[in-house]
Amino acid sequence: MQVNVGDSILELVEGDITRQDTDAIVNAANSQLRVGGGVDGAINRAGGPRIQEEARRIGYCPTGQAVITTAGDLPARHVIHAVGPIFQGGDKGEPDLLASAYRESLKLASAHGLASVAFPSLSTGVYGYPVDQAGRVALKTVRDYLTQHPEIKRVRFVLFGQPTFEAYARALQELS
Ligand code: AR6
Helix, strand or coil: CEEEECCEEEEEEECCHHHCCCCEEEEECCCCCCCCCHHHHHHHHHHCHHHHHHHHHHCCCCCCCEEEEECCCCCCCEEEEECCCCCCCCCCCHHHHHHHHHHHHHHHHHHCCCCEEEECCCCCCCCCCCHHHHHHHHHHHHHHHHHHCCCCCEEEEEECCHHHHHHHHHHHHHHC
């Protein structure tokens, strides 16, 4: 499923983010940048130790921000480590922090001249953000960024499992 945003493409696929050959893939990281479970564990397992070595040197990333490293042995060139919020009911600034994590990831991609970026569904696993709500925030934020930044040609959401894919598909239909 895909939509055009200006000359750029925003697309949804069901799959595994470690297999994407976009210029960057985004990791759902924690502030300590220490390898965890979920998509973080999968990226570090598939990409090898160089990713974590660089992340350790960076050391810390606040919630709502992002940092960039090598992608090690992965097909992508870079991993952007974005820290989404832990969901605490929704009235603790979570939507703004989630939007910020997406926006800051895209700003890093623009700054590094990267034209294609693959995102997982940030915060909707271990961090507990309800996927319907998170999908709306994610897609609106990315759509708005692409509207103003044509240098990013393609953003692909790589959704793990059919329920997550369908939640994002509904959110994209609402948005467009
Ligand atoms: N490809 C794409 N999506 C995936 C993959 C994969 N290979 N594996 C899991 N997902 P989570 P969070 C989905 O928990 O909620 C870690 O321990 C998953 O089904 O990875 O932001 C970090 O170190 C879900 O839809 O990230 C942090 O401590 C989505 O990715 C913490 O978890 C996000 O789930 C971050 O939690």
